[in-house]
Amino acid sequence: MKLNAKSGREPLFHITKRTDVPKWLAWTIRVGAVVVALLIGAIVTGGLTGGSGFGLFFKDLFLGVFGTPRRILNFFQNTAMMLIIALALAPAFKMKFWNIGAEGQVLMGGLGCVVCIQYLGGKIPEGALIFIMFLVSMAFGVGWTVIPAIFKAQWNTNETLFTLMMNYIAMQLVAVCIYIWVPSGSAVLGVLPYGHFPQIGGYNYILNIILVTVIMAVLFVYFRFSKHGYELTVVGESVNTAKYVGINVKRVIIRTMILSGVLCGFAGLLLVAGTNYTLATDSVQGRGFTAILVAWLGKFNPFLMGGTSLLYVFIDQGSTQTATDLGLGGYYADIITGIFFFLVIACEFFINYKIKFRSFRKKQGDVLPETPVENTEKSAEEVTA
Amino acid sequence: MEKTYAASGKPVAIRMQGVSKSFGEVVANKDVNLTVYEGEILSLLGENGSGKTTLMNMLSGIYFPDEGEIFVKGKPVVIRSPRDAYHNRIGMVHQHFKLVDLFTGIDNIILGEEMPKFSVRDNARAMKEEAHAARYVVDSDDSSAPVKTVRDDETAKGKAKLAAKIAALPLVKFFKRCKFNWLPRSRGGRVRAVAEKYGFDINLNQKVYDMSVSEKQTVEIIKVLYRGADILILDEPTAVLTPQETEKLFDVLRAMREDGKSIIIITHKLNEVMEISDRVAVLRKGEHIATVNTADATIPMLTELMVGHKTELNIERDAPEGVEDRLVVEGLSFTDREGVKKMDGVSFTARSGEILGIAGIAGSGQRELLETIAGLIRPESGAITYLPPEGGKPENLVRKSPEQIRELGVRLSFVPEDRLGMGLVGNMDIIDNMMLRSYRRGNFIFLDRKNPKHLAEDIIRDLEVVTPSSHTPVRRLSGGNVQKVLVGREIAAAPTVLMAAYPVRGLDINSSYTIYRLLNEQKKRGVAVIYVGEDLDVLVELCDRIMVICAGQVTGIVDGKTATKEEIGLLMTLISDEHKHDADGKHTAKEEDKDEA
Incomplete structure (x- = not known):
């Protein structure tokens, strides 16, 4: 090595796989990534505003989320919405069914609600209407997930393309329905008068938040302790193993996608009956895609996904507020969330690998050939420290 | 502990000094010193996980050592990539072949070869110098006349000629490059010359997917030689070969040794070490334990060096007791998706209290046979009848899923190849x-x-x-x-039938013997054991009967007590060549991929 370092041809660094990273270190790296993301966000803001934005960024970020009771409620409502879609995706992704069609699946759930409101609203009691909406939205959501599932199970088609394309069908379907329901041609469905979730304690979104929290806990138990959860994990890890122990793989795929569809439909219900009271083609606001990242960062553990949803919504809502306060325009929030995601995802690299730089210390003495063991130990210590 | 016996004053080809490599907390190699001489075959012996392959990967540029120096022919070198290794004339044949299936043998060999350097400027300078060089002309009969000095670049004609030649150089380079890149097959002759020199018997115009495993290995070896390697590293070259093919390979290796090449063979088969190598280097847990001359070594001594303590290398085989038919397989046939016949009328009987060995070249249908019995594959024809102990009702297991088989109360256990x-x-x-x-x-x-x-x-x-x-x-x-x-x-x-496919593949000696012991225990309990193995020595020692299959056909069932390795080896290749390619050519390649994944 001495000679190699001298000739200068030893690579500057090489990357080695880490096997057992202590938990505290992994979490330090993750928290560090969030902190660095915020710092870079502040620097970008400072750059855009000529320096004054650096401090304001942190203030506005925080106030944008916790500034008023209304904002706090919005924060939890947005988190609940993001989380329910992520939860809906988790069973599919755990099974390695790459469903990128949550956008359309949730929209279909919402469409199911609006269909009920349009044709039954006012004719039956509100409670019965919500119950029917509940069933119909789930049926719509299941319809949109089970079709690719059947194709995948029977003919092994590529679910990624299939689910992606189903998004566009769903959007156009909603557009057509709105066109039919709104005779004026404005293509905007106003606030619907029926089928609103009841308020709890005078606030709108409380019921949404409670329901999503309950679903989070139920899904955790389903994954961890139920036979279905076990089967879908085995199918996800290895189809060969599943077949070998006699699991009916087709049945598991379809069953799991029905569960995923039920949750997507439920997310649509929360969107229409609990949040917006209306529907448009872009009602889901891209959350069907963002939820994939949120679910993945939460390692498909429902409680961790709750954490990642909170974090994401915090950054998103806070940076939107910052953009308004500092007059930075609509795309500013995307830049900040982009930076955040980039760093949080990239930090996993440093958890799984370590980078070893060429050692310059070794030039000092000529004792090397006799004491290589000491050197390895030293460098190992350095890395963990 | 470290002893190194110098071989008879041969020049040193490679010296590794104090080489260490670790992956995370796993220390793969620790302070290894190794010397390889020119014109010798060195065996690198060690159990799985003892760091043999890692050490050699550092020579071939796959890994970079954390510590230590490497000298090739006395000069310190830095090997950062396989390309560096080639420049130092080191070539490695990996355990999993790295060939492009759709290319012919020749295409694979010349793939990635670098074009010899051709510099326009250097050539031009050389031409100018040549033209400028004085030529002495004697053009008079008069011996006293002075010798005239002529320079080509002094005459107008010579100048024009030189200028034209230099102007054409870029064109020459272009044509050379065209020939190199677009007519690579023009180098086929040179490849064939290498093959003939060492007595390889192979048709290099075949596509790789049509080749058997041993032919693929040959292509890899020729590739390394063609690139001019003087130091060859072979990683477990015999693992996939029949005894006959192994013999052929060894002949070629001996021819290469005569030619002055250094050969390093990574292996854990002791009898092969004794047969082929001049010296043996033993690694244990990443450390170099000793290097000994093969002539001075014995198998028990090498085992002790390898494992670190004395080991009993005997597999017990008791006479089967309470033998009764348990599983009767008749006429199983199965063609896979690519239309290759993986099983062709396979019939046999597995009996309780006995170990039935299945031998064959990898990919001859062993996997399909076991998976069919386990209910994972639906065969086209044939019957599998399960006869329960104590005379219950016979059950047909064909076309039943693993779930259904279990519901019938059949206690079938299966240790698959892909753990x-x-x-x-x-x-x-x-x-x-x-x-x-x-x-x-x-x-x-x-x-x-x-x-x-x-x-x-x-x-x-x-x-x-x-x-x-x-x-x-x-x-x-x-x-x-x-x-x-x-x-x-x-x-x-608590099975009544236990099937195990390659259960000791990749295991160290102690674990292997634990597995043999477990199989023997099951046999004593009256279980019908079916054991698919690759090491013929073990099959002959362990099994009561050995069924040999080749290209999906049963070529014989022999008695384990009387059978010899050679007899089984012959049965393994009994089917005509054309048939064989179908079975092991395409499909071992696929299986190797899976193994790697």
């Missing part, structure tokens, strides 16, 4: 893996983790599985421990 891809789930812990077989029992909705936990703890204790806890994901365990977990689970189901 982490089929038998176990790598990311799950030992307890959850125990549950794979039994999770359906009990409560309708929720899992019972209590009994699997007890089972996991029993297996860890009884089979001495080395693991931090029963909550460790099995992929973190070493190969031997993974296999103990799998075999332990399959045996815990």
Whole structure:
């Protein structure tokens, strides 16, 4: 090595796989990534505003989320919405069914609600209407997930393309329905008068938040302790193993996608009956895609996904507020969330690998050939420290 | 501990000094010193995981050593990539061949070859110098006339000629490049010359997917030689060969040794070490233990060096007791998706209290046979009849799913070849893996983790599985421990038929012998054991009967007590060549891919 370092041809660094990273270190790296993301966000803001934005960024970020009771409620409502879609995706992704069609699946759930409101609203009691909406939205959501599932199970088609394309069908379907329901041609469905979730304690979104929290806990138990959860994990890890122990793989795929569809439909219900009271083609606001990242960062553990949803919504809502306060325009929030995601995802690299730089210390003495063991130990210590 | 016996004053080809390499916390090589002389065959001996391949990968540029120096022919070198290794005339034939299936042998060999350097400027300078060089002309009969000095670049004609030649140089370069890049087959003759020089018997115009495993290996070796390697590293070259093919390979290796090449063979087969090598270097747990002259070595001595303590290398074989037919297989045929006949009228009987060995070249249909019995493959024709102990009702298992077979009360256990891809789930812990077989029992909705936990703890204790806890994901365990977990689970189901495919592949000696002992215990309990193996020495020692299959056909069933390796080796290649290519050419390649994954 001495000679190699001298000739200068030893690579500057090489990357080695880490096997057992202590938990505290992994979490330090993750928290560090969030902190660095915020710092870079502040620097970008400072750059855009000529320096004054650096401090304001942190203030506005925080106030944008916790500034008023209304904002706090919005924060939890947005988190609940993001989380329910992520939860809906988790069973599919755990099974390695790459469903990128949550956008359309949730929209279909919402469409199911609006269909009920349009044709039954006012004719039956509100409670019965919500119950029917509940069933119909789930049926719509299941319809949109089970079709690719059947194709995948029977003919092994590529679910990624299939689910992606189903998004566009769903959007156009909603557009057509709105066109039919709104005779004026404005293509905007106003606030619907029926089928609103009841308020709890005078606030709108409380019921949404409670329901999503309950679903989070139920899904955790389903994954961890139920036979279905076990089967879908085995199918996800290895189809060969599943077949070998006699699991009916087709049945598991379809069953799991029905569960995923039920949750997507439920997310649509929360969107229409609990949040917006209306529907448009872009009602889901891209959350069907963002939820994939949120679910993945939460390692498909429902409680961790709750954490990642909170974090994401915090950054998103806070940076939107910052953009308004500092007059930075609509795309500013995307830049900040982009930076955040980039760093949080990239930090996993440093958890799984370590980078070893060429050692310059070794030039000092000529004792090397006799004491290589000491050197390895030293460098190992350095890395963990 | 370290002893190095110098070979008879030959020049040194490679010296590795103090080489260390670790992956994370795993130390693969620690302070290894190794010397290879020119014109010798050195065996690198060690158990799985002793760091043989890692050490050689550092020579061939796959890994870069953390510590230590490498000298090639006395000069210190830095090998950062396989290309650097080629420049130092080191070539490695990997265990998993790295060939493009759709290319011919020749195409694979010349693939990635660098064009010889051709510099316009240097050539121009050389031409100018040549033209400027004085030529002495004697053009007079008069011996006293002065000798005239002529320079080509002094005459107008010479100048014009030189200028034209220099102007044409870029064009010449272009044509050379065209020839190199677009007419690579023009180099076929040179490749064939290399093949002939060492007596390789192969048609290099075949596509790789049509080649048998041994032919693919030959292509790899020729590739390395064609690139001008003087130092060849072969990683477990005999693992996939029949005894006859191995003999052929050894002849070629001896021819190369005569030619002055240095050859390093990575292996863990002791008898081959004794047969082919001049010296043996033994690694244990990443450390170089000793290098000995083969002539001075004995098999027990090498085993002791390799394992670190004395080991009994005898497999017991008791006479079978209470033999009765358990599983009758008749006329199984199966053609896979690509239209290759993987089983062609396979018939045999597995009997209780006896170990039936299945021998054959990898990919001859062993996997398909076991998977068919286990209910994973639906054959086109044939019958599998299960005769329960104590004279119950015979059951036909063909075209039944594993679920249905279990519901019939047939206790069939199967240790598949692909442990982490089929038998176990790598990311799950030992307890959850125990549950794979039994999770359906009990409560309708929720899992019972209590009994699997007890089972996991029993297996860890009884089979001495080395693991931090029963909550460790099995992929973190070493190969031997993974296999103990799998075999332990399959045996815990109290089977009446136990099928094991390559259960000792990649295991160290101690773990292998644990597995043999477990199989023997099952045999004593009256289980019908079916053992698919690749090491013929073991098959002959362990099995009561050995069925040999070749290209999906049963070519013979021999008695384990009287059979010889050569006899089995011949049966393994009995089918005509054309047939053989179909079976092992395409499909071992696929299996190797899977293994790697």
